[in-house]
Amino acid sequence: MKNKFLFLLVIIFLISAVGCDYKDIDRRTFIVAIGLDINKNHDFVITMKAAVPKNPKIGGSSENNQTYTVEASSIGLGLRKIKQQLSLEPDYSHMKVLILGENFLNGSNKTSLNHLMNFFITRRDFQNLIWIVLGKPSAAELLKIEPPTENYAGADLFLRFGQGVESQYSHNIKLSKFYTQLNTPGVTPLCPVFSVKNGVVNNNELAIFDRNSKLALTIDNEDLKIFNLLTKKVRSGYVFSISEDEKVVGFNVIGHKVKYSFSGSKDHLVCTIKPTFKLSLEEGVEYNYNNKKAANIIEKQLNEKIKNLFKKFKDNKVDPINLELNYWQYKPKFELTEKWLTKIYPNIEYRVVTKVNVTGKGAGR
Template identity: 30%
Template sequence: MILRRLLTVLLAIAAAGSLNGCGFKDIDKRFFVVAMAVDPADNPDKLYKVTVKLAIPSPSERFGSNDYTIVSEETDSIAEAVRVIKSEVDKELDLGHMKAIVIGQKLVEQGNMNKLMDWFIRRRDIQNIAWIAAGNPSGKAVLDLRPHTERLPSNMLFMSFGQFGTETAYIVSEYLFDFHRRLKERGLDPLLPIIEVRDNQQVSINRSIILDKERQRIVLQALDNKVVNSFYQGIGKYDIRVDLNDGFFIIAAENCKGTFTLNTRNGKAVIHLYVRVNGIVEESTVPLSKEKLSMYERAAEQQVNKRVLSLFYKLQQAKVDPIGFGLRYRARHTGNPDQVWRDWLRLYPEAEFKVQSKVKLMSTGQIE
């Protein structure tokens, strides 16, 4: 009995000693990394310029209380850069709260994205649901934003990509885990939203980059982003301009969803794209009549068909597939996986796209 009690006391002492070791740090001895950026190094002998954004705790959460510090280091690897940065601060770096990764657009253009992503995926303390984006003119410039409306450092990025604040179809949001999957999965190409810095307080996030597994292939403009989002995320808050003979009107779509089917006939791929839009008329330069809603719907469907076809033929010409047509083909065809993939690579450049849209207008707004 005495021996059992003695062993219990010794185990308790050992456990307490392990808690006081190097594996545990009090919160006041940690720097919380909220965002990280990777850019090409200014030094030609180095590969990367790694920047971390460290949040400085504030006694109260209010507008403008987004205090932070920025630390950068140039090395040949991200792991080495992080450890060198540790020697330049007085607290332990905690990566568990990092929710944004910004890759400089110049680095995306250089390619080799698989190598770049290796460190982020291997680290067990980095959230796979962190947002990832490209930064213009650089990732560091994005991290060094100081908008007066922020309550927490980088909270503007979190709210924009998570659609917690602004809700818009112009912003394409991408998670770290999905980006890594797209880098590896044949038939589904990666995409990155572009964060463009306009000044020290404002950004624009309405363009995106499509990659061919390694480097940038095409940059999608704002109007194309809306179409991609209807197939990718199914986000509403979508605006459609419809031209008429004597003017135009704007549809505010509360719901916009795109789907597709893929068939192969006579050695040719046919991709049917279906778009469903529900909304109301938000603005018009000409008088509208509720009795002519069906006519306005048909005119809107023609505009949607034209825009969707234009985008997907553009993606086809750039030899990229962010929607996953190739993945669908691989899932529906058995046999040797490599041969199935080669068949798709032969079919996709000559694939035919057909669009069928359905627009439903609830009203012309509060006036005609």
């Protein structure tokens, strides 16, 4: 009996060994970022940035990355054609960023965003936690940027997603969340925009799409800052400045939260937005500005800015704040549906009640 068991184990091992396509690490090239553009023939232009491992004892090239480009009629075909340029097996387990070119931003591509996201989500060798971004003027140009401070392949891009710098003017999203936004009825998809100017990467824009995966609008600067305040926590804080008698006083946000409530019927729905901010004085300490008076000025400013931003969203028939999900809590029997953006959302009336609490001065040194 024991001999039969050992014989069976040997057979299983031999079968698994014969069918294994495993390649050692020294026979792989690790793809860290992929860029997708569309050419004049409406074919995909696929650009890949691969990490080049270096052995300090052997020496060799000082480059830490290699870029490959191929054109194909589909993503799947392109990933197979790219192997013609490689001597090593491409490995996507370390891929961190997926970049879509400006063609996807203006809606001139022949393949929908839904189709592309389905491809990357369902393939087993891609991680769902990679970051997604739109690149201007193209994904290829974005991948070719190599700042002198980049220590490893793709570091300059990857560190912009909260791993390095955190900015009040950027909003990042992962592939898995973007895929969910595209496939949840009534939910508005959004994606950050990275642009290249004079060899420098800027990431201070946010693209907002309609339910047909076409660009509805982009927001930046002050609008994007307000949007971030309403949708996520930012540890770096924000500064609000008020000017009176040519005196500028600045406040840093050290805490904030937002509550949404609904009243009325679906034909005339009233959404009350109640943002609360805890501020500390950062600039203009020498003016001895009255905290209560400063709080009143900031409350009025924020009420107006938030109302204008929500009006801009409603006019473009997009809901990047995801009010539909908040309304779902208000009406548990409500079902997520595309009618939210066409029947209910256009009839919403907004009321903004901002509360600001100024706690005092920043720490002096």
